Amino acid sequence: MLAVAVEEARMGLASGGIPIGAALFGGDGSVWGRGHNRRVQDGDASMHAETSAFRAAGRRRSYRGTTMVTTLSPCWYCSGLVRQFGISHVVIGEARTFSGGHPWLEEHGVTVTLLDDPACVAMMESFIAERPELWYEDIGQD
Amino acid sequence: MLAVAVEEARMGLASGGIPIGAALFGGDGSVWGRGHNRRVQDGDASMHAETSAFRAAGRRRSYRGTTMVTTLSPCWYCSGLVRQFGISHVVIGEARTFSGGHPWLEEHGVTVTLLDDPACVAMMESFIAERPELWYEDIGQD
Numbered sequence: 001m002l003a004v005a006v007e008e009a010r011m012g013l014a015s016g017g018i019p020i021g022a023a024l025f026g027g028d029g030s031v032w033g034r035g036h037n038r039r040v041q042d043g044d045a046s047m048h049a050e051t052s053a054f055r056a057a058g059r060r061r062s063y064r065g066t067t068m069v070t071t072l073s074p075c076w077y078c079s080g081l082v083r084q085f086g087i088s089h090v091v092i093g094e095a096r097t098f099s100g101g102h103p104w105l106e107e108h109g110v111t112v113t114l115l116d117d118p119a120c121v122a123m124m125e126s127f128i129a130e131r132p133e134l135w136y137e138d139i140g141q142d
Numbered sequence: 143m144l145a146v147a148v149e150e151a152r153m154g155l156a157s158g159g160i161p162i163g164a165a166l167f168g169g170d171g172s173v174w175g176r177g178h179n180r181r182v183q184d185g186d187a188s189m190h191a192e193t194s195a196f197r198a199a200g201r202r203r204s205y206r207g208t209t210m211v212t213t214l215s216p217c218w219y220c221s222g223l224v225r226q227f228g229i230s231h232v233v234i235g236e237a238r239t240f241s242g243g244h245p246w247l248e249e250h251g252v253t254v255t256l257l258d259d260p261a262c263v264a265m266m267e268s269f270i271a272e273r274p275e276l277w278y279e280d281i282g283q284d
Contacts, residue, residue, distance in 0.1 A: 007204065017182070021262065039201060040236040041199060043201055044197055045196065045197065045199070045200065045202065045227075046188070046193050046196050046197035046223075047197075051193075052188075053186050054187065054188050055155075055187065055188035055189075057187070058185060058187065059143055059160075059181060059185055059187050059279065060187065060279075061279055061284075062282075062284045063282060064284060070226050071206040075222070075226045076202050076223075076225040076226035077222040077223045077226040077227070078218040078220070078222070078279075080220070080221055080222020080225075080243070081188075081218075081219045081222065082219075083218040083222075083280035084217045084218035084219040084282055085187075085221075086283075086284070101222070137201065137202075137203055138204060139226065140204075140226055140227035140228050141228075142161055142204045142206060142228075
């Protein structure tokens with residue numbers, strides 16, 4: 001499942017954006033929605049990778065049994081999304097370059113799988129080194 | 143400031159949607175962005191009132207000193223937005239019909255003003271009574 005999120009992150013990077021990708025999977029393993037960070041491409045600060053995948057999934061009556069896969073630990077905004085909508089499981093590529101709300105999600109009953117994937121780490125390390133101003137803008141750090 | 147959020151909520155209701163409105167104000171009192179819930183109008187589950195106002199504000203380098211005004215207590219998704227981006231102050235129309243993450247925001251240094259506005263309460267009570275299935279879909283409750 002991480003491969004879909006990584007593919008999204010690479011598409012985001014190739015289009016001049018922030019290389020974070022995500023996908024929301026239904027309980028049967030089908031892809032409900034996938035997306036990547038759209039801050040640069042759409043000038044849209046609200047479209048983090050996870051919110052973009054969630055949006056692409058359209059209107060749904062319940063998120064019970066779903067899995068959100070993301071290349072990077074979800075920030076508070078995206079962690080709040082997971083908690084509010086009752087997404088059952090979160091799979092995270094890495095939490096070395098940024099660690100968000102995933103321990104809080106675990107405390108509140110979400111199953112969290114942290115993969116510590118070297119390719120995800122390398123992609124973000126390289127991006128943060130090259131575009132620090134864009135990265136800190138994206139997570140709202142002055 | 144609440145008047146702008148209420149006007150947005152009423153526009154949302156008039157266009158067949160969920161009557162929750164919000165606006166993000168800069169430190170100088172100017173409106174950075176305003177919006178309402180767009181679940182029905184755009185088929186977009188990611189556009190709660192607060193995220194809609196945040197999006198309308200465009201890309202910003204810092205949210206220090208800003209105020210998010212919303213007709214209803216922010217859910218975890220919108221509370222996460224406020225915390226992640228360092229929005230300084232949240233003004234809430236009411237928290238009787240739904241109580242989200244505003245106590246958590248206060249714990250984490252956000253200034254919270256809860257108005258308990260009767261017009262906001264009446265608007266949501268009437269909406270929840272008329273369209274319960276839509277309301278519970280919007281907050282991800284089975």
